[in-house]
Amino acid sequence: MSTDTADTTGPASPAGRPLLELRGLRKEFGGRRTNVAVDDVSLDVHEGETLALVGESGCGKTTLTRLLLGLLEPTAGSVSFGGQDLATLTAAELRGTRRQMQVVLQDPYSSMNPRMRITDIVAEPLVTHDPEARGRRARARTRQRVGELLEAVGLDAGIQDRYPHEFSGGQRQRISIARALALHPRMLVLDEPTSALDVSVQATVLDLLADLQQRLGLTYVFVSHNLAVVAQVADRVAVMSRGRLVEVGETAAVLRTPRHPYTRQLFDAVPVLDPRRGRRAAARASSPTGEAGR
Numbered sequence: 501m502s503t504d505t506a507d508t509t510g511p512a513s514p515a516g517r518p519l520l521e522l523r524g525l526r527k528e529f530g531g532r533r534t535n536v537a538v539d540d541v542s543l544d545v546h547e548g549e550t551l552a553l554v555g556e557s558g559c560g561k562t563t564l565t566r567l568l569l570g571l572l573e574p575t576a577g578s579v580s581f582g583g584q585d586l587a588t589l590t591a592a593e594l595r596g597t598r599r600q601m602q603v604v605l606q607d608p609y610s611s612m613n614p615r616m617r618i619t620d621i622v623a624e625p626l627v628t629h630d631p632e633a634r635g636r637r638a639r640a641r642t643r644q645r646v647g648e649l650l651e652a653v654g655l656d657a658g659i660q661d662r663y664p665h666e667f668s669g670g671q672r673q674r675i676s677i678a679r680a681l682a683l684h685p686r687m688l689v690l691d692e693p694t695s696a697l698d699v700s701v702q703a704t705v706l707d708l709l710a711d712l713q714q715r716l717g718l719t720y721v722f723v724s725h726n727l728a729v730v731a732q733v734a735d736r737v738a739v740m741s742r743g744r745l746v747e748v749g750e751t752a753a754v755l756r757t758p759r760h761p762y763t764r765q766l767f768d769a770v771p772v773l774d775p776r777r778g779r780r781a782a783a784r785a786s787s788p789t790g791e792a793g794r
């Protein structure tokens with residue numbers, strides 16, 4: 501890649517290897533070298549951190565997340581999760597690894613079957629991955645687990661027999677977070693998780709995500725167009741342009757002094773951004789060690 505490659509992997513993880521390691525990832529669509537959605541991306545994501553992925557529409561963010569989730573096969577390069585190269589895993593091993601990475605999408609309603617009750621929506625991953633969660637005898641145990649998951653995201657365990665349309669956007673996003681947590685993942689890919697919500701609701705969902713991260717030690721890859729949100733939630737930010745990573749760094753530093761012209765251009769396009777409003781970035785900027793609490 502370009503000279504930017506050297507610093508895209510970030511600081512060494514004190515706990516050892518990063519949770520997620522992307523090396524020289526490339527994705528061409530249609531077998532054409534001219535249609536390159538992801539181009540030579542190398543990046544580490546460390547256990548417990550929030551890495552924000554930003555860039556304009558069409559720069560390759562979705563393709564990159566699908567590659568790192570093992571949902572798309574790279575044209576070149578590798579994805580390792582928990583120290584294991586996904587390309588070397590058997591189908592059963594890959595299923596086991598995929599359980600540890602879950603996704604929360606922008607519009608929870610589109611990913612929910614409106615005719616399914618909340619209990620079945622949240623239990624879906626359990627029932628799909630765990631044969632013991634199926635069948636009449638397992639029902640009480642599954643309902644119990646769904647109740648715990650709903651409470652973990654600030655909802656009442658008693659809503660299980662209701663339907664998605666009975667809930668607000670913020671409540672539906674909490675339901676989709678509960679579903680994402682069902683299999684005890686280590687990493688969540690959050691794809692614009694709050695951009696469909698009102699600002700006040702957005703804040704409560706971001707607080708919930710921060711709280712869950714702290715309690716469960718989760719790692720987040722947070723895809724967002726909203727730089728104010730990125731400033732608030734992300735430890736590091738990775739900036740993509742035309743399939744390439746052009747800048748990766750600590751959020752406060754990238755917001756304060758973007759090094760790449762594209763990053764500056766991206767930030768200039770958001771005149772309302774005030775990095776001082778980002779709690780995490782601000783805490784970092786004012787801390788002598790540069791560390792902020794999560």
Ligand SMILES: Nc1ncnc2c1ncn2[C@@H]1O[C@H](COP(=O)(O)OP(=O)(O)OP(=O)(O)O)[C@@H](O)[C@H]1O
Binds near residue numbers: 529537556559564
């Ligand atoms: N299945 C596909 N077949 C062909 N081209 C594709 C396919 N998926 C994505 N692309 C192309 O790859 C490039 C990157 O698309 P991608 O959806 O990853 O960008 P993005 O940054 O996620 O955009 P957005 O923010 O709008 O979702 C685009 O030029 C897109 O047209």
